[in-house]
Amino acid sequence: MAITQDSLMALQVLGKEFTYTDNDSMLYALGIGLGEDPMNRAELAFCYEDGQKIMPSQATVVAFDTDIFWDCGIDVVKMVHGEQRLTLHRPLPSAATVISDVRVTDAFDKGAGRGALILLETVLTDKADGKKLCTMESVIFARGDGGYGGPQGAPEALPKSPMRPADHVIEFQTLPRQALIFRLSGDRNPLHCDPDFAAAGGFERPILHGLCTYGHACHAVIRACCDYQVERMTSFSARFSAPVMPGDLLQTHIWDDEDEIYFTTSVPAREQIVLSNGYAIITE
Secondary structure, rough: OOOOHHHHHHHHEEEEEEEOHHHHHHHHHHHHOOOOOOOOOOHOOOOOOOOOOOHHHHHOOOOOHHHHOOOOOOOOEEEEEEEEEEEEEEOOOOEEEEEEEEEEEEEEEEOOOOOOOEEEEEEEEEEOOOEEEEEEEEEEEEEEOOOOOOOOOOOOOOOOOOOOOOOEEEEEOOOOOOHHHHHHHOOOOOHOHHHHHHHHOOOOOOOOOHHHHHHHHHHHHHHHOOOHHHHHHEEEEEEEEEOOOOOEEEEEEEEEEEEEEEEEEEEEOOOOEEEEEEEEEEEE
């Protein structure tokens, strides 16, 4: 099935329910590396049901669903996450049933052999009170679908980091099995666990989920800029610049400009930036 601009713009999945529990929230926290030190009470709060906190980035997985892209003509083997933007309307509860409304809002053709960019909007609403929890915008890079005849262009660019030394540098060591833990939070794409599937996608080995790297970066910003007061974060966005391998050391450079936070995440061993154009908003 060949894709067209009209067929892409018609893609939507509305009113789908998802339920997550406090166990799911604790599993997500472990999946992004929290709880490494059992005596670290700040991190324990995300891994223990007594006064449980929720990392804002968990919003990206509580209703994770790729149904919108199956059987629509997109080469899903060559599909990767390009950017993730998150706006929080209020803090996530530790457990909830949410209503997910997902739709394609735009698509850009980069040309034959260069792929396509697909913009996906997801709005999550708490079923209990009907109020919005968050709005997410994902940029999907469909590496195998360029030249389909759609318009050229690109989404609005995320801000760049300041040209000065970072105010904070936070390091987290990922585990060789990190992707196997993180996939239990919803994204079971075999690209992250199956060596044969990864090879078919052009990778030497299974790669870490971009959203896992994103979660590590969110933790870094929460630690450095608001002392684990998660309710102060209202926005968190980044571009996925390069793949991360499970077991990599992640280093996040953070620039603190009052309520506006800029960041990049890199793998020092390869001198490679893996998250760029990071931007967050922290309120008082």
